[in-house]
Amino acid sequence: MTDLLAAYPVIYETDVAWGEMDAFQHVNNIIYFRYFESARLHYFQQTPLLAEMEVTGVGPILHSIHCRYRFPLTFPDRVRVGVRVTEMAEDRITVHHRAVSARHNRIAAEGEGVVVMFDYRRNHKAALSPTLRAAIQRLEAVVSGQ
Amino acid sequence: MTDLLAAYPVIYETDVAWGEMDAFQHVNNIIYFRYFESARLHYFQQTPLLAEMEVTGVGPILHSIHCRYRFPLTFPDRVRVGVRVTEMAEDRITVHHRAVSARHNRIAAEGEGVVVMFDYRRNHKAALSPTLRAAIQRLEAVVSGQ
Amino acid sequence: MTDLLAAYPVIYETDVAWGEMDAFQHVNNIIYFRYFESARLHYFQQTPLLAEMEVTGVGPILHSIHCRYRFPLTFPDRVRVGVRVTEMAEDRITVHHRAVSARHNRIAAEGEGVVVMFDYRRNHKAALSPTLRAAIQRLEAVVSGQ
Amino acid sequence: MTDLLAAYPVIYETDVAWGEMDAFQHVNNIIYFRYFESARLHYFQQTPLLAEMEVTGVGPILHSIHCRYRFPLTFPDRVRVGVRVTEMAEDRITVHHRAVSARHNRIAAEGEGVVVMFDYRRNHKAALSPTLRAAIQRLEAVVSGQ
Numbered sequence: 001m002t003d004l005l006a007a008y009p010v011i012y013e014t015d016v017a018w019g020e021m022d023a024f025q026h027v028n029n030i031i032y033f034r035y036f037e038s039a040r041l042h043y044f045q046q047t048p049l050l051a052e053m054e055v056t057g058v059g060p061i062l063h064s065i066h067c068r069y070r071f072p073l074t075f076p077d078r079v080r081v082g083v084r085v086t087e088m089a090e091d092r093i094t095v096h097h098r099a100v101s102a103r104h105n106r107i108a109a110e111g112e113g114v115v116v117m118f119d120y121r122r123n124h125k126a127a128l129s130p131t132l133r134a135a136i137q138r139l140e141a142v143v144s145g146q
Numbered sequence: 147m148t149d150l151l152a153a154y155p156v157i158y159e160t161d162v163a164w165g166e167m168d169a170f171q172h173v174n175n176i177i178y179f180r181y182f183e184s185a186r187l188h189y190f191q192q193t194p195l196l197a198e199m200e201v202t203g204v205g206p207i208l209h210s211i212h213c214r215y216r217f218p219l220t221f222p223d224r225v226r227v228g229v230r231v232t233e234m235a236e237d238r239i240t241v242h243h244r245a246v247s248a249r250h251n252r253i254a255a256e257g258e259g260v261v262v263m264f265d266y267r268r269n270h271k272a273a274l275s276p277t278l279r280a281a282i283q284r285l286e287a288v289v290s291g292q
Numbered sequence: 293m294t295d296l297l298a299a300y301p302v303i304y305e306t307d308v309a310w311g312e313m314d315a316f317q318h319v320n321n322i323i324y325f326r327y328f329e330s331a332r333l334h335y336f337q338q339t340p341l342l343a344e345m346e347v348t349g350v351g352p353i354l355h356s357i358h359c360r361y362r363f364p365l366t367f368p369d370r371v372r373v374g375v376r377v378t379e380m381a382e383d384r385i386t387v388h389h390r391a392v393s394a395r396h397n398r399i400a401a402e403g404e405g406v407v408v409m410f411d412y413r414r415n416h417k418a419a420l421s422p423t424l425r426a427a428i429q430r431l432e433a434v435v436s437g438q
Numbered sequence: 439m440t441d442l443l444a445a446y447p448v449i450y451e452t453d454v455a456w457g458e459m460d461a462f463q464h465v466n467n468i469i470y471f472r473y474f475e476s477a478r479l480h481y482f483q484q485t486p487l488l489a490e491m492e493v494t495g496v497g498p499i500l501h502s503i504h505c506r507y508r509f510p511l512t513f514p515d516r517v518r519v520g521v522r523v524t525e526m527a528e529d530r531i532t533v534h535h536r537a538v539s540a541r542h543n544r545i546a547a548e549g550e551g552v553v554v555m556f557d558y559r560r561n562h563k564a565a566l567s568p569t570l571r572a573a574i575q576r577l578e579a580v581v582s583g584q
Contacts, residue, residue, distance in 0.1 A: 170351075170353075170412075175325060175329065175354045175357065176322045176323075176325040176326050176329065177322075179321060179322040179325055180322050183321065183322065205316075207316075207361075208321045208361055209360070209361060210358070210359060210360040210361060211321065211358070211359055212356065212357070212358040212359075213356060213357055213358075214355070214356040215353075215354055215355060215356060266316075
């Protein structure tokens with residue numbers, strides 16, 4: 001069995017809820033973005049991002065996001081979402097998400113989002129802190145074997 | 147055509163969204179509570195409650211809520227939700243909601259919630275302010291013809 | 293540490309999603325009904341209910357449901373929901389749900405729903421099948437120690 | 439006041455629900471995809487797509503979707519979503535969505551989705567029917583002034 005998430009340093013898992021299916025009897029398209037969001041938060045919890053936000057007021061804001069649906073999820077199933085940061089700029093990161101159906105061992109969806117650092121107190125963009133940047137580099141290094 | 151909402155001083159309306167239906171092809175049971183919540187907010191917007199909250203930190207917290215499903219909503223439809231306050235105590239109000247299918251002119255669901263006033267800064271229950279109490283009485287008087 | 297769910301034969305667990313919190317920074321009131329629904333489905337999966345439905349077209353429909361909020365859930369947390377059937381009639385069951393915050397070991401919410409058996413093909417209520425009734429009795433007996 | 443939706447043949451409107459805001463006190467990122475979905479359905483209702491689906495079993499499936507967030511929506515507001523088809527291929531259409539805050543007369547978000555026609559009975563892609571294609575052309579012609 002191939003590990004479809006081998007390239008992802010952080011993996012978030014959740015059960016598909018029956019009520020997440022829509023009238024076409026597949027998990028509704030917007031729910032994948034909830035899975036992606038929960039997986040991003042799970043990644044962020046392994047960095048100082050959320051703790052820093054409480055002190056500095058600088059936190060993430062979603063700039064844009066995309067999803068390519070590949071295989072429709074249905075209940076019952078367990079979805080495993082891999083997350084990795086594929087790019088870091090001064091004030092933003094690009095995050096890749098891959099959602100895998102545990103029952104079928106197939107990629108259900110993939111998507112990329114751009115997260116901008118935002119100073120919620122001063123209402124403008126902000127730079128990634130050096131500690132956040134280092135934490136992301138450490139997480140990603142584990143996977144790339146550096 | 148009987149007016150199923152004649153007894154309600156405030157009516158909130160929204161279209162049923164296709165994505166609110168679940169795999170049984172009816173609007174999912176939790177969505178009715180979203181309709182009720184939106185309708186309560188619409189009621190509160192016609193009182194000083196939300197403006198007072200910004201100043202005093204005293205706002206509503208939901209203590210309990212109930213829903214009796216009568217007729218399953220489906221897309222496309224428009225739901226009209228009547229709201230009225232049926233009881234006011236020192237620190238809480240009882241709110242009745244009735245959701246009506248506009249397409250079928252039938253009661254889709256009814257439910258009652260208890261909303262407690264809560265001082266979010268001091269973390270304990272609070273009394274309804276006299277201005278809030280008076281505003282609710284005025285709204286309800288219109289319907290009861292007083 | 294008291295086991296707040298000792299009386300429940302079936303326990304469903306899920307992580308609180310960040311996006312389930314609302315502007316008051318607590319898990320939104322309607323989400324508790326999603327937790328209850330997922331927990332009921334988890335209970336039903338341990339009975340022949342869903343398999344029977346595919347053959348006979350007789351499945352569950354929610355008649356009414358209630359929730360009493362006790363302690364506000366926030367992210368991050370894990371919610372454990374106990375489910376038990378407290379009453380069985382000819383064509384309906386009463387289901388009790390208790391949601392517990394794993395982080396705080398406190399009851400977050402409790403609620404009771406009435407689920408009616410419904411013949412989706414003939415469009416009327418139906419009786420619980422003897423096999424379903426027996427399966428529920430077996431599940432409940434484990435807890436009551438019979 | 440510029441009409442930000444002048445280029446869109448179909449416009450869907452809905453009120454922002456209070457409960458659609460998340461802990462950052464903005465409408466949560468996944469909700470924009472619900473607005474887009476409801477707006478697409480509203481567009482489809484002005485074509486024979488949904489009626490054809492009941493007869494032929496050929497209906498829409500979402501292949502991919504994107505959203506670029508521009509201005510955060512908050513409650514209370516009314517969102518107006520313009521929809522237009524920007525491309526039609528043999529078996530798919532590209533749909534552009536623009537969500538506008540009515541309160542601020544600003545673009546809140548824009549996004550593009552690819553919808554594939556899918557034969558749900560035979561489980562493979564299908565061509566757009568000539569009547570559907572003609573209906574879309576008629577809708578789009580109104581705006582482009584052809």
